[in-house]
Amino acid sequence: MKTIEVCLTPELLHQHSIVEKVAVVVDVLRASSTMITAFAHGLERLMPVAYVEGCVALQRLDYLSAGERDGAKVEGFNFGNSPYDVMHGDLQGKSLAMTTTNGTLAIEKSKSAKKLLIGAFLNLSALADRIKELNEDTLVLCAGWKGQMNLEDTLFAGALVAQLTNDFKAKGDSALAARLLYENAKNDLYGVISQTSHAQRLKKLSADDDMRFCLKKDEYHVVPFLESEHLVV
Numbered sequence: 001m002k003t004i005e006v007c008l009t010p011e012l013l014h015q016h017s018i019v020e021k022v023a024v025v026v027d028v029l030r031a032s033s034t035m036i037t038a039f040a041h042g043l044e045r046l047m048p049v050a051y052v053e054g055c056v057a058l059q060r061l062d063y064l065s066a067g068e069r070d071g072a073k074v075e076g077f078n079f080g081n082s083p084y085d086v087m088h089g090d091l092q093g094k095s096l097a098m099t100t101t102n103g104t105l106a107i108e109k110s111k112s113a114k115k116l117l118i119g120a121f122l123n124l125s126a127l128a129d130r131i132k133e134l135n136e137d138t139l140v141l142c143a144g145w146k147g148q149m150n151l152e153d154t155l156f157a158g159a160l161v162a163q164l165t166n167d168f169k170a171k172g173d174s175a176l177a178a179r180l181l182y183e184n185a186k187n188d189l190y191g192v193i194s195q196t197s198h199a200q201r202l203k204k205l206s207a208d209d210d211m212r213f214c215l216k217k218d219e220y221h222v223v224p225f226l227e228s229e230h231l232v233v
């Protein structure tokens with residue numbers, strides 16, 4: 001049986017041999033949720049970029065731009081890092097360059113994986129099905145917050161471990177802890193996640209609706225993956 005591991009923050013990634021694994025990058029609030037929403041609304045390809053300057057350079061090559069710093073939309077960009085922003089934009093067939101504080105950085109750090117997938121509650125079941133199809137050792141990388149673990153990504157990792165319980169062996173205590181936390185929180189995800197430090201930050205930015213949306217399970221069936229430099233579906 002193949003294994004599923006959980007890396008609670010990119011700072012711990014050096015402890016895992018990612019090159020041999022399928023990596024699932026998750027930033028529930030809000031980068032991976034926004035990416036999944038953009039693809040579900042017709043986006044053709046997305047270039048994840050670690051720095052604002054990289055996005056600005058791609059704007060000159062006709063890419064639309066999305067992203068945040070300190071949670072707020074970057075000045076001059078088309079979209080913030082909000083699922084509602086991208087779902088109301090005209091993304092059909094378009095290319096998007098995106099930069100966020102933790103999410104796109106986590107992607108950058110995972111590029112050496114055998115295959116890189118993007119996950120969030122919004123595509124939980126479709127993601128689990130894709131992982132089963134690939135049937136490789138799998139590593140869930142939680143984007144966390146500036147190097148620290150966060151609860152929302154850990155809970156998502158636990159939900160994924162739970163969903164794959166009959167097909168993958170959970171390896172290591174991080175996977176066990178994530179699953180136990182999820183089992184404890186699953187009947188009131190909003191109630192639990194709204195207590196987190198990032199939820200408090202988002203409330204100050206009036207992004208509570210974003211948070212509620214990001215916690216919806218199986219809203220979409222798209223599973224973005226990295227192909228060369230772009231995420232595609």
Ligand code: 3SL
Binds near residue numbers: 029032068070103
């Ligand atoms: O850190 C990130 O990548 C973002 O998702 C943070 S925020 O929700 O846009 O503030």
